[in-house]
Amino acid sequence: MSPPLPLVLLHGALESSRALAPLATALGTSAAVLPLDLQGHGGQPVPEVLRPRAMADAVLKELDRRGIERTCMFGYSLGGYVALLLAQTHPDRVAGVFAHATKIAWTPEVASREARGLNPERILEKAPAFAAALEQAHAPQDWRRLTERVAELLSALGEHPEVTDALLSALTVPVQLSVGDQDRLVSFEETVTAYRALARGRLLVMPGVPHPFGPGVQARLAPEIHAFLKATEAAN
Structure with missing residues (x-):
């Protein structure tokens, strides 16, 4: 019998791999869990331009560095978006994707609204605790620079979404989408x-679940991810 496939965990925008520690713990020994930091996050150098496809390429390079040939992927929010792109470009490396709270329907209006909330000076003024959390999550890099790059990323998705219906319909691997009904x-x-x-x-669809992916939601989702892994491994 083949060993179980490793499970890569990808966090959301402006978070780090540490944000998914409760999920890794909740999954226990059901999978070899590998939380990764997305490009520019978790203390990595922040590029001049941040784009989901480049983030997917960076994940692939990290898998190569670790000698991981094939994996399942879980992604929250932006992490799910990146995982879907990687499954499209490298289905030989991605056995399946579980994407939670991943926004697909980007428009200029939605992107503009979300990007407006990512002004570093406004965050410092209105949400100093959030600013402190960002500083801690992304040290030694400048969280302000990262926040600006993420805002630019959202604006770019509003104009040119990268995950489209055509891309989704072309995916050959199993994909589970989940969303909270309070998102x-x-x-x-x-x-x-x-x-x-x-x-x-x-x-x-998860009743009573908003967009933020707190420890309680992660614990609730862990059995669903475990079931998806089992089904994906059986299909492979």
Whole structure:
């Protein structure tokens, strides 16, 4: 019998791999769990331009560095977006993707609204505790620079989304999408539309769950991820 596939965990924008520690703990020994920091996050150098496809390429390079040939992927929010792109470009390396609270339906209006909330000076003034958390998560890099790059990334997605219905329909690996019914960023409707575009899709709606991916939500989602891993391994 083949050993179980490792599970890569990808966090959301402006977070780090440490934000997914509760999920890694909740999964226990059900998988060899590998939380990774997305490009520019978690203390890594912040590039001049931050784009999801470049982030996917950086994840692939890290898998190469660690000698990991094939893996399943879990991604929260932006992490799910990156995982879907990687599954599209390298289906030989990605056995399956579980994407939670991943926004697909980007428009200029939505992107502008979200990017407005990422002004570093406004964060310092209105949410100093959040600013302190960002500083800690991304030291020794300048969290302000990262925040500005993420805002630019969102604006770019508003104009030119990278995960489209065409990309989703072309995916050959199993994909599970999940969303909370209290999520104010990712709608139930857009998640269902994305699910219907998938050839090998699954859909999960979590009652009472907002967009933030706190420890309680991570613990609730862990059994669902475990079941997805088992099904994906059986299919491979």
